[in-house]
Amino acid sequence: MYNFLPFAFFEDKFVPFAEAKISIATHALHYGTGALGGLRGIPNPENSNQILLFRLDRHCQRLSTSAKFLHYDISAEKIQSTIIDFVKKNRPSVSFYIRPFVYTSDLGIAPRLHNIQKDFFVYGLELGEYSSPEGVTCRISSWYRQNDVSFPLRGKISAAYITSSLAKTEAIESGFDEAILMNSQGKVSEASGMNIFIVRNGQIFTPGFEQDILEGITRDSVMRIAGDLGVKVVERPIDKSELFIADEVFLCGTAAKVLPVTRIENFSLPENRPITEKLREKFTAITENRDRNYQDWVFPISID
Incomplete structure (x- = not known):
């Protein structure tokens, strides 16, 4: 409620x-x-x-x-x-x-x-915590992300969320917390309402705009924060198999903020997530206006 x-x-x-x-x-x-x-x-x-x-x-x-x-x-x-x-x-x-x-x-x-x-x-x-801060389990959805040739994916259009809804319910009803959607080329696109990142060998990888993702504002924030922390971020296509062998996987979005993934299908991911946790801590500090380097991201409104 x-x-x-x-x-x-x-x-x-x-x-x-x-x-x-x-x-x-x-x-x-x-x-x-x-x-x-x-x-x-x-x-x-x-x-x-x-x-x-x-x-x-x-x-x-x-x-x-x-x-x-x-x-x-x-x-x-x-x-x-x-x-x-x-x-x-x-x-x-x-x-x-x-x-x-x-x-x-x-x-x-x-x-x-x-x-x-x-x-x-x-x-x-x-709205408090949108999902468990301990992390979520994910399944690969049988539904595919829409293609920009037939849907304006550069906009946050309400009609697009039928696919997200189908994928989310499919995940929940099959025992998972969240869904990961592939695009029409069979590459990783995004979660039902969040962008996705993987960590391998100390670097962060994430699908680029050409992979039919939403141009997420939290995604942009995470990429800039990671760069400032000295972690390299690479935008490129990601194969499904990379999800299962990643050192870390996390999702991000306005409601969920930075959210670790603990398991994908039947593949459990490492419990040690140093980069994800560092990004979560930094992101929280920024949103609470505790980091002077990002104060231009926080808009204060006086309610006196």
């Missing part, structure tokens, strides 16, 4: 969350013609009158870019100012998650993006 924040931004105003409702005839509900964002916020551990958002500017820019696939022109500045007002309105006191969403809001049945109304809403919910 989720604890939703009390107010949502809906139809260009703030309303109680329970009153933010759409019609069953809403276009996006039928055709997946929406684009979503997601970012975390926490109360500043050192200042109770301040909320910290992680990489707010990048999240707003990605959603603005995703909206272009829907033929919807909404600026990153508009999204950002709304999220700031949303946080001030709700004054969250615990760790939370924000979901901004753009969508085709007209009522109708014709699948199209032209001559149709679009809109934008924001809501949030309290």
Whole structure:
């Protein structure tokens, strides 16, 4: 059961969350013609009158870019100012998650993006640990990641998450915590809602954008942090067999942050994960604004 924040931004105003409702005839509900964002916020551990958002500017820019696939022109500045007002309105006191969403809001049945109304809403919910910090087990999904020739994977489009949902449920119902999807070329792409990294011989490897992955903001953060720590990161295709012999495997995403993988299929991975743990510790320190070298990644909002 989720604890939703009390107010949502809906139809260009703030309303109680329970009153933010759409019609069953809403276009996006039928055709997946929406684009979503997601970012975390926490109360500043050192200042109770301040909320910290992680990489707010990048999240707003990605959603603005995703909206272009829907033929919807909404600026990153508009999204950002709304999220700031949303946080001030709700004054969250615990760790939370924000979901901004753009969508085709007209009522109708014709699948199209032209001559149709679009809109934008924001809501949030309290969110602690998304998955067990001890790590997750994964299976190789029978479902494949979509291909960019037939789906706009450079956007965070809501329709894409049918594949993620199928893969996640398949994993859970077969005794695992998470799924790893391959792409149409049989290479490792990503997890159901996270990017993936492997560690071999002290180096980090991760699929590049050409492997049909989401352009993850946490992924970008992890790669930059690793480089600053002196760990080489290589973007290249990854074969399925490499997952089973890796020294470490970890996933990352906004909700899960940095998440170790303990087992893939019937292959157990080493319990010693020095690079993963170092990245987790560094990432946590950054999001809590305890690392001065990354303060430009943390957006403080005063709620006085």
